[in-house]
Amino acid sequence: MSASPDEPAGTGASAAAPDDAGSSEVGSAELDQAISRVEHELGRLFARIRVSWREAATTVHPDLQPLGYQVLTSIATGKATSAGAIIERLQTDKSAVSRQVRQLEELGLVESVRDPDDRRARVLVATDLAQERVALARSRYEARLGERLRRWSAEDLDHFTELLAAFGD
Numbered sequence: 001m002s003a004s005p006d007e008p009a010g011t012g013a014s015a016a017a018p019d020d021a022g023s024s025e026v027g028s029a030e031l032d033q034a035i036s037r038v039e040h041e042l043g044r045l046f047a048r049i050r051v052s053w054r055e056a057a058t059t060v061h062p063d064l065q066p067l068g069y070q071v072l073t074s075i076a077t078g079k080a081t082s083a084g085a086i087i088e089r090l091q092t093d094k095s096a097v098s099r100q101v102r103q104l105e106e107l108g109l110v111e112s113v114r115d116p117d118d119r120r121a122r123v124l125v126a127t128d129l130a131q132e133r134v135a136l137a138r139s140r141y142e143a144r145l146g147e148r149l150r151r152w153s154a155e156d157l158d159h160f161t162e163l164l165a166a167f168g169d
Contacts, residue, residue, distance in 0.1 A: 006099065010070070017029060024094070031134065033102060043081075043157060049107070050066065051067055052141055052144075053066035053070065054066050055137075055140075055141075056069050056137035056138075056140070056141060057069035057137075058128070059133065059136055059137040059169075060109070060133040060134060060137055061107050061109065061133070063103070063107065064103070064109075065076075065103075066106065067092065067096060067100055068100040068103055068104060069137070070090055071086055071097060071100040071101060071104065072091070072104055072110065072126065072130060072134060073092065073134055074086050074089050075104075075110055075124045075125065075126050075130075075139075076126035076130055076131055076134045081123040081124050081125065082121075082122075082123060082124065083101060083124075084102075084122075101124065108127060108129055108130075108131060109126065109127055109130035109133070110124050110125065110126055110127065110130060111125050112124055112125075113125055120153050
């Protein structure tokens with residue numbers, strides 16, 4: 001067993017005196033419970049994010065699915081303007097992206113145009129209508145997020161940002 005971050009190397013449970021063995025088991029149980037609480041809260045957060053995507057998709061168009069919204073925002077922001085780039089960005093399969101792009105084109109939200117840098121290739125661009133609807137959906141989301149985060153102090157937000165960054169590494 002390795003040492004906890006608060007213990008110097010070599011002072012973990014295996015090196016502890018017999019009297020200390022029970023306390024390290026309690027510490028491990030507490031850590032396991034804390035990890036379970038984090039997992040639970042992450043699950044709740046991910047569920048809320050999925051609801052937000054669904055609401056944003058509906059704001060853009062009542063028939064749009066959450067994945068379609070993610071595809072559209074990737075295109076609208078210029079972060080991914082080809083099917084391959086969208087697949088890579090969203091870590092999803094080609095058929096799902098194809099269906100979503102087709103629907104976005106049918107809804108008048110996306111157009112396929114010649115790539116100005118390579119006239120043989122095509123790129124996907126968001127229509128003006130799509131840009132307006134995405135902006136509306138984003139403003140609603142940002143207002144809700146801002147409302148929640150404004151309840152915290154700047155110090156708490158900075159700490160939260162640091163923890164998120166560390167967790168993402």
